[in-house]
Amino acid sequence: MSSPTWVVLDIEGTLSSTHQVLVVLYDYARPRLGPWIDGHPDDPAVVEAVAEIRELAGLPGSAGTPELVAVLHDWMDRDQKVGPLKALQGLVWQQGYRDGDLLAELFPDVVPALKSWHGNGSRLAVFSSGSVAGQVAFFGHTTEGDLTGLFEHHFDTVNAGPKREEASYRAIAAVLDAPADEIVFYSDVPAELHAAAAAGWGTVGVARDGEPYGDADFGPHRTVRSL
Template sequence: MTEPVAARWVVIDIEGTVTPTSQVREVLYDYARPRLGPWIDEHPDDPEVGAAVADVRAEAGLPADAGTDAVVAVLHAWMDADRKATPLKTLQGLIWRQGYADAELTTELFPDVVGALLHFHDQGAGLAVFSSGSVAAQIASFSHTGDGDLRHLFQHHFDTTNAGPKREARSYRAMTEVLGTDPGDVLFASDVPAELDAAAEAGWRTVGLARPGEPFADADFGTHRAVTTFDDISIEVPA
């Protein structure tokens, strides 16, 4: 981006934007996959787990008393299809949070990310995350990165539960209310053109990350500015 963008807030996607897709679909998915069943069985009285399991049964059309094996089979099928199902994200997030706490997981960010986020932060911009991964997973992920604990950089975390679907403008309008600013003061960075379309419809400014080797590297970003690195994103925080 040759010209700075006026922005009071920078909201970032995670997968394909600040972390390689392989970090999620290989490292994190492979970690959660064998642990889903044991986690469900070991937390029978956890209301968050119970609600997620009930939602899986309802969404998949399973009987209300379907056992763990049937629930896990659905969860695995959703993972194979990369379906952004909220109960799956909830259970994965709980498992990943424990994995980060046990120092079994570390988030690897693209090398241009941390310096850019620190610069935005130092300029006085607010930083937030909007990901299909649960808020619990987001916080855990940024607490254990190859660059240290970055949780202090972010003021808000949004997911499909507290904001809404990532490809619908209403989700971005809801986040604008939480951020307490005008939509034109928010810059959203994502590698998915459909998400950028929804953000732009809500009045946000947008920038697409077309990172070489990532799934959306050759995508048509239309009218959205597209860059290959955060080093090419420049902002100015209005006085």
């Protein structure tokens, strides 16, 4: 499909390096999660995240910030895609981008590809495990400027579902209001592409040199080294 109605894109390993996410962004968030929780005790998003952490980790209601942070750090160490962790990271990253501490770096081929798709009439969306708030902050503060105007929708594991489950892609298609065969998903993770294909989407595997899935078996999916 040369000009699909919708192009949906993963971020980590596809548009930006894994190092940018798992090292730069994670290292920025790690020491700031506790102070963020303590500094925003009345923020509904923080209150909800704290309650979810306690529930998921089996912590008592009396568990304080050190216990909560220990759970968050453990999830980060294991790269767990857990809702309350992603929500709090997103809030911290939003502030970091606003303060100028963070600047998103994309692979060199990304912005030309985004502008080409957009210019040819395709509509763009993102599906990432990072929170929607984090995604918007990321694309709003890149080395290539503010790219948020190129994207019409942002999806994460909260508003769409897990990235390796077919139902998540069906949910996204319903929001996009488009037939599955008019949507193409780009990702570096074969399991995500399998789930999207099961939902009827077109798929493209992005096998970038030096990335964790650069040498993965993408099976039936069309595979590219760059966009």
